[in-house]
Structures are given as structure tokens and as C-alpha cells.
Amino acid sequence: MKRQLGRAGAVTAALGVLAAGTPAFADDPAGLHWSPLSISAAGNCTFPAKDVAATPWALQRVLLDQLWQGGRSTGKDVLVAVIDTGVDDRNPQLQGKVLDGGTLLADKSVNPPQPVQGGARTDPVGHGTKVAGIIAASHRDGVGFVGLAPDARILTIRQNDDAGNGDVDTLAKAVNSAVAKGAQVINISQDVRAAGNSGDFGDGGGLRRAVEAAEAANVVVVAASGNDGQEGATYPAAYPSVLAVGASDRNNERAAFSEYGDFVKVAAPGVDMLSTVPAGGQCVDNGTSFAAPYVAGVAALLRGEHKDWSARQIRARIEQTAQRIQRGPDKYLGWGVVDPVKAVTDTDPPAADPVPDPAVELAGAPIVAQPLGLGETQADRDRRTAAYVLGTGVLLVAALFGGSVVLRDLRRRRAG
Structure with a gap:
């Protein structure tokens, strides 16, 4: 028995609306129809x-x-x-x-x-x-x-x-x-x-x-x-x-x-x-x-x-x-x-069937603990220490010199 071909949806207003599943013969409930053309x-x-x-x-x-x-x-x-x-x-x-x-x-x-x-x-x-x-x-x-x-x-x-x-x-x-x-x-x-x-x-x-x-x-x-x-x-x-x-x-x-x-x-x-x-x-x-x-x-x-x-x-x-x-x-x-x-x-060789994509690996490379440092060598630290000592010495000399000048001026004012 032939299966009648019907349609679902609408083609145009002029053609009218056809109900989904146009009735087929009574002894064959399957209905063949267009992939419906939506309005x-x-x-x-x-x-x-x-x-x-x-x-x-x-x-x-x-x-x-x-x-x-x-x-x-x-x-x-x-x-x-x-x-x-x-x-x-x-x-x-x-x-x-x-x-x-x-x-x-x-x-x-x-x-x-x-x-x-x-x-x-x-x-x-x-x-x-x-x-x-x-x-x-x-x-x-x-x-x-x-x-x-x-x-x-x-x-x-x-x-x-x-x-x-x-x-x-x-x-x-x-x-x-x-x-x-x-x-x-x-x-x-x-x-x-x-x-x-x-x-x-x-x-x-x-x-x-x-x-x-x-x-x-x-x-x-x-x-x-x-x-x-x-x-x-x-x-x-x-x-x-x-x-x-x-x-x-x-x-x-x-x-x-x-x-x-x-x-x-x-x-x-x-x-x-x-x-x-x-x-x-x-x-x-x-x-x-x-x-x-x-x-x-x-x-x-x-x-x-x-x-x-x-x-x-x-x-x-x-x-x-x-x-x-x-x-x-x-x-x-x-x-x-x-x-x-x-x-x-795509340049891959032809295959007979598609295959799922590879799983994505989320784990990264292991993190290796590193000693905490300030990013300077021993020589850098020696130079920095020397600079501190020199700077401190200069400040001390300046302070002593400044103090002696102040004392000298004070004595002159008293003598005068």
C-alpha cells in the first residue's frame, strides 16, 4: 500500500495552511510529508x-x-x-x-x-x-x-x-x-x-x-x-x-x-x-x-x-x-x-567515520618550589652595604662639621 505524501506548516498564504500529518490510508498510519516550510x-x-x-x-x-x-x-x-x-x-x-x-x-x-x-x-x-x-x-x-x-x-x-x-x-x-x-x-x-x-x-x-x-x-x-x-x-x-x-x-x-x-x-x-x-x-x-x-x-x-x-x-x-x-x-x-x-x-586523510575530539588536558606542569630571594647576588649585597657605610660616614662628618661651625659662631657672639 502506498504511503501518501502530505505536508506540515505553510508554504505561502496563497497555498493555504496544510495540517501536519495529512491522513494516509486507514491500514497504514505513516504519513510522508515535506520538511515543513515555516511561515x-x-x-x-x-x-x-x-x-x-x-x-x-x-x-x-x-x-x-x-x-x-x-x-x-x-x-x-x-x-x-x-x-x-x-x-x-x-x-x-x-x-x-x-x-x-x-x-x-x-x-x-x-x-x-x-x-x-x-x-x-x-x-x-x-x-x-x-x-x-x-x-x-x-x-x-x-x-x-x-x-x-x-x-x-x-x-x-x-x-x-x-x-x-x-x-x-x-x-x-x-x-x-x-x-x-x-x-x-x-x-x-x-x-x-x-x-x-x-x-x-x-x-x-x-x-x-x-x-x-x-x-x-x-x-x-x-x-x-x-x-x-x-x-x-x-x-x-x-x-x-x-x-x-x-x-x-x-x-x-x-x-x-x-x-x-x-x-x-x-x-x-x-x-x-x-x-x-x-x-x-x-x-x-x-x-x-x-x-x-x-x-x-x-x-x-x-x-x-x-x-x-x-x-x-x-x-x-x-x-x-x-x-x-x-x-x-x-x-x-x-x-x-x-x-x-x-x-x-582540511588536510587530514579521509576517514570512513568521524571520531570524537581528543579530551582536553587541564592539568599543567608541576610547580617546583624555589627558594625565596630578593633577586641580588652576594656581590650586590656587599656593594649595597658599602654604600650604606659610606653614606652614613658622610652624614656623620657633615653633622660634626655643622656642629663645630655652630659652636664657633656661638662663642664669637658671646665674646662680642
């Missing part, structure tokens, strides 16, 4: 939008010259699949870099369901276009926003829409299709919570097999953790071979809406995220949906620079170099907030 400045965004000249905060913290290493690591020749609502390549920052990977949507409001018209390079919702921009938007004069891997290409697979017409089966098919079409990184800004306490979502069904096949094909799969703000695994993020991404805020703390749990591998900026929208311009939105492509962009940079690394090694590098205040991972931010520059410039 933000994008709530009133219309397409096209205006160009924004200011550099967004998520890029202000990144030294782009170091990130791109003089053009050596820009995502060139890397194909990133965006399994989403489509990608509108009419936006100038996405023109010439979007490949149509096909449409898997069917309109289920009619019986039998009918294929949704339009290719994957159209995006009536705007969600997929924002995701693609965070990964690979090109530089444009007068615009402060740019993708983390600006020379990467996007393979768009249109698999969902604002009506929840996507499902787990089509998501699995989209992953398989992305691998078959040569994607090296896959971004999935969707999530599903397992039914009951199974913890395995369908006991290793088609979706799990799809992401495991991607891992076997050396493809890095990045997925959003979800926006319910609760603790608990979501899928495909919680599968072992997937890099699960939560959202962080400007203070490198977990965003209040970000799903958390031991399955979260890293976090990335997901609050007030500026990105491309259909037909042109940029808008702001919130969600783990936009934290995941931030990490997918870093993965594209690493794949472009290290073609011989495995998908597992790329995941481990991103996790190991993340910013954290604790030695190892926690359930809120995973291994920490992704550090794009450190990830691509």
Missing part, C-alpha cells in the same frame, strides 16, 4: 521576485575565496539531483545548469490518477527552486546570494507538489532514477515518520533499498530531518547511509522547529534562508528543507575535489569538520554545524 518573509513572496543585493547571513560567515580555493573546488562537473517540486530554470542564477530528470507526479484527485502535465523544469510551488539555488545558484552582479557549489549542475526530478501527490514509492523511484542518470549527490528535502515503534520504516522497503543502492553506487544522499520540532527518527534521513541534516540558527543552536534525535548527523543554517525562486529573484524561507541543500552543496564541493573518495568518506569529512562545543555528537545538532571552509580545506 517567513517568503509567505508573501510572488514569482518573480526582486533581486536582493545584500549577502544573506548564512553566506556572511563563509569566506568564499577560501571555500572555492581559487576555482579549484566549485562543484564543476558534479551533478546534484534535487528530488522535489521541480526546478524553474528561468531564474537567471539557474539558467544553463538544470537538467530535466523527469516527472513522477500523478494527479490523485481524479480516478484513475492522471500524469501531471509539465516537465521537471517547472516549479509551481517554488520549493525545489529554492533548494536548487542554495546548492548551485551562479554568481550574478548586483545579487548578494550565490550557491555553495556555483559550478555544479542540477538534475531535477519532479516528484512532489503542494497537494501531497508524491508518496514513498515515487520517492524511491526518484532515488533510483537519479542514480541511473549519473547523479553524484542527491538532496531530499522531504521526510516520513515511521509507523508505531518499528524504527525501520516498512522493514527495509523500497525506499531503504533505494538509498542503500545509491550508497553502493558511491552517491552521497543528503536528507532533511523534518520540521515538527520533536524528537524521533524520520526517513529517509534516519537510514544509516543518509546524511541527516537538522536546522541551526544564527547562534549555531538548533532551530526550534528542527526535528532532533540520535539519527541527526549534522546541522546547517535553516532560518531566514535566502534563495532563488521561479522566474527570477530571491525570497526568504525557513526549514530543514533549506538546511539540507546547504550540506549537499558542501558535498558537491568535496566530490568535485576528491573524485576518488567514497560517499561514506565524504559524509565523514563533513561530520568531522563541523563546529561543535562538545567532543562528539549530540541529538540536537549531531556532530555540529557544518563548516564549509574547514570541510574542503
